[in-house]
Amino acid sequence: MKIVSFFSFPIPSGDAVLSEMYREKGISYPKFFKMDILSKSGFLAAEEVLGAAGLRNEEPKPDMGIVLVNSTSSSADDVAFQRGLKDEEYFPSPALFVYTLSNIVCGEIAIRNRILGETSFYIDSAPCPERMIRYVKWTFADEMIKKVLLGWVEVFEGGRNVTMMLVEKDSAEGEDFTVEYMEKIMK
Amino acid sequence: MIGILAHNIYTGIGFGSRKVYGELLEGRSGLALREGVFGVPDPFFSSLFDREEIESAFASSSLKEKEPLTLLEKAMALSAADAIGSASLDASSPRTLFVISSTKGNVELLEKDPAGTSPDMHIWRSARKVASLFGNANAPVCVTNACASGIVAQICALRAIESGEYDNAVVVGADMLSRFVISGFQCLKALSPHRCRPFDAERCGLNLSEAVATLVFGRGPGIGVCLESGAIRNDATHISAPSRTAEGQLAAIESAMRGIDPRTLAFINVHGTATLYNDNMESVALHRSGLDGVPAVSLKSFFGHTLGAAGVMETVISALALLDEKVLPTFCYETCGVDFPLNMASVQRKSAGTRFLKIMSGFGGINAAALYRRNEK
CATH class of the missing domain: 3.40.47.10 (Thiolase/Chalcone synthase)
Structure with missing residues (x-):
């Protein structure tokens, strides 16, 4: 297993920086602006990682899976949705509720990049390379899957950062998918 | 397994x-x-x-x-x-x-x-x-x-x-x-x-x-039912609606059923939430995979949708039914309301089949299928 490309960025508060990144990349995908911060962050990191690997968005990818991990699930959206449930101003937002499932970011990336394989979201206490490698190995247990887009996507208070990488099962090129290398790029 | x-x-x-x-x-x-x-x-x-x-x-x-x-x-x-x-x-x-x-x-x-x-x-x-x-x-x-x-x-x-x-x-x-x-x-x-x-x-x-x-x-035989295989596939079409052509569910079913004779299926435990889109998508998936003749059961009209518990609970109930050679009723089902009719009934039936297939789908375009088998008696 090799890491063929990776991308990492810290997320400052607010999503103005994410919109800035979107514009700088010259992407045209209006749905981006409907997304929550978790999806926007995952989306932008996936653009970088898949672009660097020379993969085109519109090409169907039945042999690719997605494994995303964080420690707080969709907490940022959960807090925002709960705000709309106060007795005096009860107004639950359907547009927001959909994003109170953390795996929606997998769906957004899959739609944009035609990723048709296995997509899963795991919740873990911390970015643990051993366990992230395990989730990828489990995904490769499905023989259809040859590539996995792996990411730590944390956007809630505290350790806000995103690291995403493309792992290939049978690639000869790239960095070895090891705990040591993961520790290096996830610093 | x-x-x-x-x-x-x-x-x-x-x-x-x-x-x-x-x-x-x-x-x-x-x-x-x-x-x-x-x-x-x-x-x-x-x-x-x-x-x-x-x-x-x-x-x-x-x-x-x-x-x-x-x-x-x-x-x-x-x-x-x-x-x-x-x-x-x-x-x-x-x-x-x-x-x-x-x-x-x-x-x-x-x-x-x-x-x-x-x-x-x-x-x-x-x-x-x-x-x-x-x-x-x-x-x-x-x-x-x-x-x-x-x-x-x-x-x-x-x-x-x-x-x-x-x-x-x-x-x-x-x-x-x-x-x-x-x-x-x-x-x-x-x-x-x-x-x-x-x-x-x-x-x-x-x-x-x-x-x-x-x-x-x-690893042991346990209660006499084992999990043989499973697959997870994304539709990559919409974050809150299933694919109209059931691409992801079809791919998940085909992967879980690879090399399996569908005649061994006692029943399929569907997701069957009773939303317009989910149930219709499942009918399309089962039709396209050639499994629409297999008895199909939804447990949602008995339990309701229990979210993260549903897949585990419905597997337990289905395993007990498989051991009992029963096809459980889909309560409140009367008239088919999906594009491709399934073999569904509101009454309990018998089946000597040795396997069941469990399918589920959800927001984020996610679909999953798992296959279970009863041990030979």
Whole structure:
């Protein structure tokens, strides 16, 4: 297993920086602006990682899976949705509720990049390379899957950062998918 | 292939899989109209836990609360303890892995902690607390894949054991309802005002309910039913609606059924939430995979949709039915209301088939399929 490309960025508060990144990349995908911060962050990191690997968005990818991990699930959206449930101003937002499932970011990336394989979201206490490698190995247990887009996507208070990488099962090129290398790029 | 060693279901209608299965055979559903519950404006149809009963059951159990547990965590611990006890499993072994399936965990805590600052909000914390009650020090696996989580968690267990990393897995599916969850589904207009009617022409939405369920897996034959294979596929079309052509579910089914003679299927336990789009998508998937003639069962009109618990609980019920050579009824089903009619009935039937297929799908374009087999008698 090799890491063929990776991308990492810290997320400052607010999503103005994410919109800035979107514009700088010259992407045209209006749905981006409907997304929550978790999806926007995952989306932008996936653009970088898949672009660097020379993969085109519109090409169907039945042999690719997605494994995303964080420690707080969709907490940022959960807090925002709960705000709309106060007795005096009860107004639950359907547009927001959909994003109170953390795996929606997998769906957004899959739609944009035609990723048709296995997509899963795991919740873990911390970015643990051993366990992230395990989730990828489990995904490769499905023989259809040859590539996995792996990411730590944390956007809630505290350790806000995103690291995403493309792992290939049978690639000869790239960095070895090891705990040591993961520790290096996830610093 | 991994064996089901033991199981538990804990719902408002009872504690223990046999008890709940017995209620189902008698048709005594816990679904009822709930008004004024959770302070949501509209009434809803649901099967709910008796919260005081969970507290008293936990207090009188042998489980020792080392750190404060939420009601959900107590229910998870009671369910897991029952199944672990039946399996005579050493749950403290480093070779045992806990796998947790929950969509919203302790989201109810936001009512008193609106900024979400409490670490108890997070599912990994709940999972660790529950695992530590059994002396298990491994970091549990928590998977959240919307409504398909319960099958995805079992596929994790399959891989964890087949890879040789672990000998046993305790899969716990758990979700409880709250103002948050009911309000969310109400604002999506996804809830039926009466008891839901999967696949029926009159269906108009789902019922949300509460449950916790546990499956203990291992290498032995256990109760005589094993999990053979499973697959997860994304539609990559929409974040909150299934593919009209059922691409992801079709791919998941084809992968789970690869090399399997469909005539060995006793039944297919569908997701069958009774929303217009879900049920129709499943009819398309089963038609395209050539499985629309196999008896199909939805348990949602008996239990309601129990979110992260659904895949685990419905697997337990289906395994008991497979051992009993029964095809369970789909309650409230009368007239086919999907594009491709399935072999579905509101009455109980017999089948000598040796396998069942379980399918689920959810927001985020996720689809999962898992195949189970009864051991030769």
